[in-house]
Amino acid sequence: MRKIFVQNSTLYLAGKNGAKKIFEKLDAQNKKYSIHHYKNKTDLQQHVSRLSAAVKEDTVVFIHDSSITLEKNFFAAYRLIHAAGGAVFNEEGRLLMIFRRGKWDLPKGKLDRGETIKKAAVREIEEETGVSQLKIVAPVKFLFDSQPCTLHTYELSGKKILKATHWFKMSTVDRHKLVPQAAEGIEKVEWCSKRKVQEYLKNSFHSIEEVVEIAMR
Numbered sequence: 001m002r003k004i005f006v007q008n009s010t011l012y013l014a015g016k017n018g019a020k021k022i023f024e025k026l027d028a029q030n031k032k033y034s035i036h037h038y039k040n041k042t043d044l045q046q047h048v049s050r051l052s053a054a055v056k057e058d059t060v061v062f063i064h065d066s067s068i069t070l071e072k073n074f075f076a077a078y079r080l081i082h083a084a085g086g087a088v089f090n091e092e093g094r095l096l097m098i099f100r101r102g103k104w105d106l107p108k109g110k111l112d113r114g115e116t117i118k119k120a121a122v123r124e125i126e127e128e129t130g131v132s133q134l135k136i137v138a139p140v141k142f143l144f145d146s147q148p149c150t151l152h153t154y155e156l157s158g159k160k161i162l163k164a165t166h167w168f169k170m171s172t173v174d175r176h177k178l179v180p181q182a183a184e185g186i187e188k189v190e191w192c193s194k195r196k197v198q199e200y201l202k203n204s205f206h207s208i209e210e211v212v213e214i215a216m217r
Contacts, residue, residue, distance in 0.1 A: 130179030
């Protein structure tokens with residue numbers, strides 16, 4: 001069972017048992033969605049291409065007897081890249097957010113060769129924001145705690161990429177001045193109150209909304 005963000009849309013891959021849980025959750029949220037039964041790789045990728053080109057937000061649930069087979073066939077079409085980041089809270093309970101390329105985001109980045117996920121998350125936050133003294137509280141998990149990362153697709157130089165970003169809830173007592181990493185296109189770094197967070201999430205990404213929602217529970 002997997003949840004994948006494709007542009008503004010959401011794609012679920014599930015076996016029959018997992019699909020039932022997904023339907024119950026989407027129904028509880030009053031979300032509209034369409035259901036498709038897996039036929040073959042080509043059919044699956046055609047649906048993904050349509051989601052990539054869609055202007056309006058959509059939610060699609062793909063079902064197969066074997067969720068493992070379905071996931072394997074989906075992943076085979078992409079180059080997988082691992083990244084890590086964090087939802088960092090200070091002593092006042094404010095969330096650390098960055099503004100990059102016209103969107104509010106959370107600090108994150110790709111893993112260096114041989115680097116662990118936890119070390120990458122801490123390093124990226126320190127580099128992008130100037131915040132130190134970071135303490136990992138807990139990993140952020142998704143899709144009924146069955147998925148350890150957010151997944152989203154994009155294209156780079158004509159190649160299909162699937163980025164798996166691993167997230168951690170963190171805390172810090174650091175009170176030093178925030179320093180946005182200009183080399184990475186970061187224009188602002190802010191400690192945000194709950195009100196500010198909700199305001200900024202209106203100009204963010206669905207994956208970031210989900211990370212924040214889980215981390216703030």
